[in-house]
Amino acid sequence: MTTPAWIDLDGAANMRDVGGIPTEDGGQVQPGRLLRSDNLQELSPKDITTLLAHGVSDIVDLRSQVELRLTGPGPLTRVTSLTHHHHSLFADDDVAVEDALVLPWHDRVEEERDANHWTSHYLGYLAERPDSVSGALDVVARSEGATVVHCAAGKDRTGTVVALALSVAGVSDEDITADYVATTERIERIVERLAAVPAYADNLRGRPLSDHVPDPETIPRLLEAVRRTAGSVPEWLHGVGWSDDDLERLRRRLVEPD
Template sequence: MSDETPHENRPDRWIDLEGVVNMRDSGGLPTRDGGTIQPRRLLRSDNLQDLSEADVRQVVDALGVSDIVDLRSDTEVSTEGPGPLWQVESLTHHHHSLFGDNRGVTAEQALAMPEHSTRPIRDAGFWSDHYLGYLAARPDSISAALDVVSRSSGATVIHCAAGKDRTGTVVALALDAAGVPHDVIVEDYALTGERIERIIARLMPRDLYGNALRHQSVDDQRPRPETMRTILDTVASEFGGAQGWLREQGWTDADIERLRQRLTT
């Protein structure tokens, strides 16, 4: 049976705030069994450093966020400093870097730019290898991030710097585990391309990322659908899908069902 799902009538899931450009809700995405991902359960975003006071109220009061999962490296977190959401007592912050603990990380590494080259060839194969590297190097962080989603009392925001690569990998596994068809996950991943220029413009003035980004074109950073298709196909063939991958990390059937129920009911 085809994994394809009609693309019409998809809800607009963008969340427009002053301080981010790549935040959206996974709510409304269909599952294979005829259900949907519930709104205000799993949000994805670029970094949250620039939220205004109005944005903070929107995140906490309107979106009902209770947990923040930060996938950035220790270097990024320490360089950027605490954002305004750290002052909100009702929120729980979880730092699950996809790089090694206490490892110094360059902007090139954080943004998946090969060092020693100013014009790397970053086709879908490059990005697929890079994302699979997250699964190989930091399965503990990815598993922990998904555990947060499964236990959250409200919405969970998963973010990195751009909300594209690290966030895209973790959110894709969450959606796959919940039964969202692969073509829908691919489409959700590629949606970031609609705002890639704004994402880069937002990161450019930041000391940590600006110099690295000046050596790249917009197309170098644009998400490619075939990249996510490769990730999902690889996880399916090697582990039987995201649920099988989670079992490899020690999750029980009850743990997986908790994640699925949290996202779909």
């Protein structure tokens, strides 16, 4: 298994480059193409310098409109060299009530704490916001530099989009799962950071850390469900309007050296 390429920052706990992950044809995902992260609201000036040194040109924010309103603009919005793309994965993203913040871990009951629960959530993103999933992947495909895909924890919404991207690139389910599960190494820090933010604190209060640990069965079930219903991840993307050229653009962007 590939060792996660962590990018250690003062203001984020779950930033890593997926470059180096092998593809099934003997290649690998190229570094500096796709980075994944948790919330970017607290980045320091040093952190921003680090990201720019990694060649970041585009930011894909998968959080909801409510999250954006409650947390306000982050420091990266002031960096003029970056292009920001908002692609919420929540169907009810037009909710205007300020306290209507719903997150993937919201309202879970004890008997649902398994991979089926998370897989259902992730399939919900594909069913309810295929436009946002497609849009996020299109940014990765067309970016001139590295794209950072992030949400709040960098696990669920980000994990879904990154899993699809890696599948198109030709990465095995086993290695896609290993990338997803790598978040476990940082989960305590991730939850501590979010619990200190008023917008997320109520959703986290009283929940054990084990609620947030990535389940290694979740991603295989997600990918199997996509194959069962659409045939493959590329065929799912065909179904939401992607052409063969679009798919090849994403694959080349992720795996071919400059």
